[in-house]
Amino acid sequence: MDDKLSININIADRLYPLRVDRKEEEGIRKAAKIINEKVVQYKQRYTGKDLQDCLAMATLQFVIQKFDTEKKMDISPLVDELEVMNDFLSEFLEKEE
Helix, strand or coil: CCCEEEEEEEECCEEEEEEEEHHHHHHHHHHHHHHHHHHHHHHHHCCCCCHHHHHHHHHHHHHHHHHHHHHHHCCHHHHHHHHHHHHHHHHHHHHHC
C-alpha cells in the first residue's frame, strides 16, 4: 500500500504541491507555518523589503540556528579529551606493573 499523501503547502503566498509520506505531513505543515511566521516578522520589521528579501533573511536565520545546534551537539572535543585521558591512564598503569 502506498502511504503517500498529496498536499499543498503555502509558503510566502505560493502554493507548493508535495507528495509526502503520511507520517511526515504534520512536520512539513508545522515547518511551513514556522517559515511563514518568520517571513511575516521580517515583513513587519522591514516594511520596504520585498517578499524575496524576507524569505532570504528567514532562511539565513534558520541555517544559522542549525549550525549553532550542530556545534552544540559536536562531541569531537569530548572524544579528544577522553583519548588523552585514556593514554594517560594506560601509561600510568604500565608504570605500576
